[in-house]
Amino acid sequence: MSWEEKRKLERNAESVSSEMFAECQELLQMFGLPYIIAPMEAEAQCAYMEMIHLVDGVVTDDSDVFLFGARNVYKNIFDDRKYVETYFMKDIESELGLSRDKLIRMALLLGSDYTEGVR
Structure with missing residues (x-):
């Protein structure tokens, strides 16, 4: 397989x-x-709602949400066996030097839900 x-x-x-x-x-x-019911990708809808200040962050376990523009991400909210993790785009930018544009380029090269990446 x-x-x-x-x-x-x-x-x-x-x-x-x-x-x-x-x-x-x-x-x-x-x-x-x-x-609301997202018309397509839920992470894209959630990131958009954060961008227009309807919500303060996005709860998801899918890191693709940063590619859609999310700034504050909360992971493991619904998993009692794990601690809640928080990720902030400002930290990714300052500590790793990765902007949203660079993350998108990285996903295109490495692969994501939308591309196999470059072999």
Whole structure:
């Protein structure tokens, strides 16, 4: 089994079923909590909401969110076995010298959800 096939299977195993999705929406409505449905990539939608100051950060385990422009990322929020980790774009820029543009270039070279990268 190739690395790509394994990655795709792992992603499918972690995916949310349409029934789970509907139940979650119903629960949010019952509690009167607002929600939106991202038209495409959820991380892109979340990063955009942070960029226009609707939210203070993004909760995700997917580091691709920085490529979409997120500045404050919180990881492991829903995993009781791990500590919550915080990542700030300002630290990535100052400590690693990597801007968003450089991160995008790196993802294109190394590979990401959208490209296999350069071999």
